Amino acid sequence: MFEIRIICDPTDTDHITTTLSDLFATSAVRTYPTRDGKRTRLYITADHRPEPGPWPTAEEAYPLAPSIVREIGWTAQTAADKPFGKDLDREYWLRKAALLDRIAMRDEEDRVTGDAAEVATEAARRLIAHDRDGEGDYHGAPYWPEHPATAADPRGYVRQEYAHWAKKH
Numbered sequence: 001m002f003e004i005r006i007i008c009d010p011t012d013t014d015h016i017t018t019t020l021s022d023l024f025a026t027s028a029v030r031t032y033p034t035r036d037g038k039r040t041r042l043y044i045t046a047d048h049r050p051e052p053g054p055w056p057t058a059e060e061a062y063p064l065a066p067s068i069v070r071e072i073g074w075t076a077q078t079a080a081d082k083p084f085g086k087d088l089d090r091e092y093w094l095r096k097a098a099l100l101d102r103i104a105m106r107d108e109e110d111r112v113t114g115d116a117a118e119v120a121t122e123a124a125r126r127l128i129a130h131d132r133d134g135e136g137d138y139h140g141a142p143y144w145p146e147h148p149a150t151a152a153d154p155r156g157y158v159r160q161e162y163a164h165w166a167k168k169h
Contacts, residue, residue, distance in 0.1 A: 029042055
């Protein structure tokens with residue numbers, strides 16, 4: 001644990017505290033004016049975040065998932081209801097990516113050769129881009145869309161986000 005002291009312009013306070021809380025586990029920020037009253041002093045107790053654990057397994061992420069056939073129907077109908085794929089929400093991209101991940105895993109288990117893994121990875125990247133652009137309400141724990149581990153394993157990110165989403169739906 002360590003103490004951080006920052007002297008900054010008052011308009012930068014929110015940006016600085018948000019950035020620090022993204023990087024570290026932080027305490028409540030203590031704020032005081034500087035002696036001249038023109039700037040702000042911030043005192044924050046911080047600690048390194050623990051290293052995130054492994055991605056959820058398929059068994060952890062998809063125990064409540066509808067059947068693959070049912071999800072195919074749902075994604076097809078949802079896409080058909082939107083003209084030219086416009087206004088597809090996060091639920092659509094998440095469920096589509098999870099569906100394709102499940103299909104790819106089944107192919108991997110059955111040793112079927114094809115492009116299912118590649119298609120699932122691309123769908124995962126689409127969800128990550130959606131979340132990164134601020135269009136989605138992602139869970140992001142322990143990995144957020146910009147995390148290097150997310151780029152390294154996009155399908156793991158889908159499992160993380162689906163596991164969280166499934167608990168609420």
